[in-house]
Amino acid sequence: MPIEKIVIVGGGVAAWLAALALARKTACAITVQDTGGIDDSLGEPFAVETTLPSISKLHDLLGLDNEQVVRETGSSYALGRALSNWTATAGAAFHPFGEVGASLGPVGFQHLVARLRGEGQSVSFANHSLGALCAQSGRFAPPPAGTRSVLSTMEYGLHLNVAEYRDYLKREATALGVVTLPGSPTELMMDAQGLIATLAVDTGEIIAGDLFLDCSGQARLLSSKLPQSGFEDWSEYLPCSHVRTSASMSSAPPPLYAHIDAHENGWQRFASTQTLLEEVVVSQTADPDGYMFTSGRIEKLWAGNCIAIGGAAAIIDPLASTQLHFVGMAIARLLKLFPHERSAPVEAAEYNRQTIEELENARDFAVLHYKCNGRKGAAFWDECRACALPERLAHKIALYKSCGRTALHDEESFEAWDWISVFDALGIRPRGYDNMANGMPKDRIEAHLAQVRNVMLKAVGSLPTQHEYLQSRKAVA
Amino acid sequence: MAQRPIKEILIVGGGTAGWMTAAALSHMLSGQDYEIHLIESAEIGTVGVGEATVPHIRFFNQKLGFDEADFMAKTKATFKLGIEFCNWGRKGDSYIHPFGAFGESIGGVEFHQHWARMNRAGAAHPVEEYSLPIMAARAGRFAYPAEDPDSLLSTYSYAFQFDAGLYAKYLRAYAEERGVTRHEGKIVDVTLDGESGFVQSVQLENGAVIAADLFVDCSGFRGLLIEGALESGYDNWQQWLPCDRAVAVPCATNGPLSPYTRATAKDAGWIWRIPLQHRVGNGHVYCSSYISDDDAAEALVSQLESEPLAKLNQLRFVTGKRRKQWNKNVVAIGLSAGFLEPLESTSIHLIQLAIGRLLDFFPDKNWDPMLATEYNRLMDLEYERVRDFLILHYHATERDDTPFWNYVRTMPIPDSLAHKMATFRERGVVVNYRDGMFLDASWIAVYLGQRVMPQHDDPLGMKISESDLRARLNSIRDDCQVAAHSIPSHADFIRQIGAHAH
Numbered sequence: 001m002p003i004e005k006i007v008i009v010g011g012g013v014a015a016w017l018a019a020l021a022l023a024r025k026t027a028c029a030i031t032v033q034d035t036g037g038i039d040d041s042l043g044e045p046f047a048v049e050t051t052l053p054s055i056s057k058l059h060d061l062l063g064l065d066n067e068q069v070v071r072e073t074g075s076s077y078a079l080g081r082a083l084s085n086w087t088a089t090a091g092a093a094f095h096p097f098g099e100v101g102a103s104l105g106p107v108g109f110q111h112l113v114a115r116l117r118g119e120g121q122s123v124s125f126a127n128h129s130l131g132a133l134c135a136q137s138g139r140f141a142p143p144p145a146g147t148r149s150v151l152s153t154m155e156y157g158l159h160l161n162v163a164e165y166r167d168y169l170k171r172e173a174t175a176l177g178v179v180t181l182p183g184s185p186t187e188l189m190m191d192a193q194g195l196i197a198t199l200a201v202d203t204g205e206i207i208a209g210d211l212f213l214d215c216s217g218q219a220r221l222l223s224s225k226l227p228q229s230g231f232e233d234w235s236e237y238l239p240c241s242h243v244r245t246s247a248s249m250s251s252a253p254p255p256l257y258a259h260i261d262a263h264e265n266g267w268q269r270f271a272s273t274q275t276l277l278e279e280v281v282v283s284q285t286a287d288p289d290g291y292m293f294t295s296g297r298i299e300k301l302w303a304g305n306c307i308a309i310g311g312a313a314a315i316i317d318p319l320a321s322t323q324l325h326f327v328g329m330a331i332a333r334l335l336k337l338f339p340h341e342r343s344a345p346v347e348a349a350e351y352n353r354q355t356i357e358e359l360e361n362a363r364d365f366a367v368l369h370y371k372c373n374g375r376k377g378a379a380f381w382d383e384c385r386a387c388a389l390p391e392r393l394a395h396k397i398a399l400y401k402s403c404g405r406t407a408l409h410d411e412e413s414f415e416a417w418d419w420i421s422v423f424d425a426l427g428i429r430p431r432g433y434d435n436m437a438n439g440m441p442k443d444r445i446e447a448h449l450a451q452v453r454n455v456m457l458k459a460v461g462s463l464p465t466q467h468e469y470l471q472s473r474k475a476v477a
Numbered sequence: 478m479a480q481r482p483i484k485e486i487l488i489v490g491g492g493t494a495g496w497m498t499a500a501a502l503s504h505m506l507s508g509q510d511y512e513i514h515l516i517e518s519a520e521i522g523t524v525g526v527g528e529a530t531v532p533h534i535r536f537f538n539q540k541l542g543f544d545e546a547d548f549m550a551k552t553k554a555t556f557k558l559g560i561e562f563c564n565w566g567r568k569g570d571s572y573i574h575p576f577g578a579f580g581e582s583i584g585g586v587e588f589h590q591h592w593a594r595m596n597r598a599g600a601a602h603p604v605e606e607y608s609l610p611i612m613a614a615r616a617g618r619f620a621y622p623a624e625d626p627d628s629l630l631s632t633y634s635y636a637f638q639f640d641a642g643l644y645a646k647y648l649r650a651y652a653e654e655r656g657v658t659r660h661e662g663k664i665v666d667v668t669l670d671g672e673s674g675f676v677q678s679v680q681l682e683n684g685a686v687i688a689a690d691l692f693v694d695c696s697g698f699r700g701l702l703i704e705g706a707l708e709s710g711y712d713n714w715q716q717w718l719p720c721d722r723a724v725a726v727p728c729a730t731n732g733p734l735s736p737y738t739r740a741t742a743k744d745a746g747w748i749w750r751i752p753l754q755h756r757v758g759n760g761h762v763y764c765s766s767y768i769s770d771d772d773a774a775e776a777l778v779s780q781l782e783s784e785p786l787a788k789l790n791q792l793r794f795v796t797g798k799r800r801k802q803w804n805k806n807v808v809a810i811g812l813s814a815g816f817l818e819p820l821e822s823t824s825i826h827l828i829q830l831a832i833g834r835l836l837d838f839f840p841d842k843n844w845d846p847m848l849a850t851e852y853n854r855l856m857d858l859e860y861e862r863v864r865d866f867l868i869l870h871y872h873a874t875e876r877d878d879t880p881f882w883n884y885v886r887t888m889p890i891p892d893s894l895a896h897k898m899a900t901f902r903e904r905g906v907v908v909n910y911r912d913g914m915f916l917d918a919s920w921i922a923v924y925l926g927q928r929v930m931p932q933h934d935d936p937l938g939m940k941i942s943e944s945d946l947r948a949r950l951n952s953i954r955d956d957c958q959v960a961a962h963s964i965p966s967h968a969d970f971i972r973q974i975g976a977h978a979h
Contacts, residue, residue: 347900395850403848432480433480435841
């Protein structure tokens, strides 16, 4: 029996992203069972969602235009994260999206920097990153398609106003025929194969479907009712479990980055859009006014004919802003493996394999920040440094410390330069570097770095400020 | 920690692996204070018979600055668009694994999904008719891929088939010009450091002792240093790849010059045919538990297209991989690192990859253990993924006509491969990974070529009507036919670019 009707439980961003994608790509009838309440479908109820550059791919898939999304939702652009107070010194460092610098022949940029640093020079990655230089100067415009200038290497994400974004997605999906029904599921009725046949909803309705998506955030309204619905808890690696958010109206030009500042028991994030400034405080200590989360994942992400997406599937400490990225990946993966009937054990096995790899790699990226912090003498941070490490991350850290290289696996959310930028931001300096950097005259390396920086500075100087850019697009619209 | 550069590098063994390593290191390490030595013995033969490669070899040659026409003339090379596999899925079957994908995706859904749907409906031509490189190969034609990315003629890649002995000679001249010192002689003894167990020096038959900091073991199957001296261990893969012998012989070309390699399945193994400019390399890879050496030789010779040009060359091997390809100060490259039969022309690619990784993780005298750890992790992945791809060729068969085929058809396979095959069979989805040289297109070619067919439609492809799809498929097929016949014959093209041997 083919999949004809899809029921999506949860009314948040995750649900509407899935609804829009499935409405565009499949011929199925789609119902969103809107459970109401706060939107924690991505994991935490943020007012501003800071995304990775993969948002562009997701929008392509959804048939959305970034520029239009930004305009219609009052959102803004983002080029990376500023990290402060993660090391012993009070300085700040920048983790830009995308690559830093440029290789010289076969030698990677980090090795060139290592060579010069080894000779006592002080060289910063951020000074050779297009994203960091743009972020610092507040200048930005999306690179035009097909450009051959250095601007084509710029990768950007978005700072989304979650409420407006959700409404926008809902309008788009509704226009494609997606139906919204109110109410929360109270009971699942299973068929003879052990698949979900129908949902009983607290409005008294009985909802039938062939495929069910659980986008209900931590409540896990479907997944938690399935047999063998275990949860793999990662709080031994990611100790923070409390988050408090406070958003205020702001019409100041928004910075092109999120600022992540470590504090005594965790960290806080400042992120702005065109209309909001949100402060998020994440910590280990209980907060009566806050929201609780547990880092980890459910054991079976796709079980039978039910797939958990977003916070319902997994939550990773929001330090690295991966939750919306996971939703995009889940949607792309589901489309690639879209089942031809309700029972799909082969598709589910492959979906789960990829998703678990992805979650573990991204978890490790977040764990790195805690594990390699430099705040010695602070109890919380001392404990983080002493905590156990997943084996893969231990290998990644040891390899970087050894030779400045990164060991990447299947389904990485972060590529080599994300890892290198964070290693460097945390003050880790490799013992060795690519031997071929030694085969080059020092002045050739210095000239290369100077040229890279000059080309970038010139490109940055040619851009408007983000504020100017956004105003000019409003005028066009 | 200060870097403490090593000084002396000793490559043990000539042949393709040894001279590729010598040439690459002499080029990439130029300008630094290294001494590169290579020991080889004229008495010890090399295995290279006639090598077929994969497109990556072009990057290796380009990096070293080889002129392609000159390289081809001197190694008597031909162009290669893929490999033809005969009698694998069933006796009488023939398919080509090309360097290029089938068709093009339609409506965001991959081509092979649409093809499978139409094929189930009985409305598709054989899948190879939607591949330009296969149509060109079948017609004996070749031209360089076009540079215009919008042209159909830009959608394939190519490799070479060449005389490995001549390639080694070509590399040797290059390496010696760049300061590599060659020593003639047989190694009779190896001295290890009493404390670290590192290799200190090797002694030649004439009494000369050669010491070095880094040793690259290119001694072939024997693994003179990596196994003989360091006992690094070997993972035996014969349970999945049971062939353990080969017999090889060249013959003269009889007929037009084909731009592809052929692998024909036999009763207890398979026979390769590699066309070079001046002759054809032939060899029979077989499993000694199922066929005698004499019968294997007879099976090879009886099907030659012309008289043999040399004596039969007998080889023995054990399929598998060295447990530590980099152990202490020895890095094994080539057959000393592992043996995977040349069914998909992977040997030279694995050498190339090993050289690249050695340069990436090039050691200094601190001998940071993480370098070898990561090198070994990455090489293990590559070997295992090639292994799975090779096993697929044997296992995905309907043949039940000999005990050999009954064994490989019914043997338990690695879980990683079982999962891949199940996923493709269910819905045509190719499971892919970050590392591993064979991409989706290669897996699809072998699956479809060996009758592993998707059982179900891709639901997302059903938005396109059958009649629209039929029209699209027909137009892709026509375009491939026209393009394939718009390019010169293989032999003409080799002459046109001045790549023919003088």
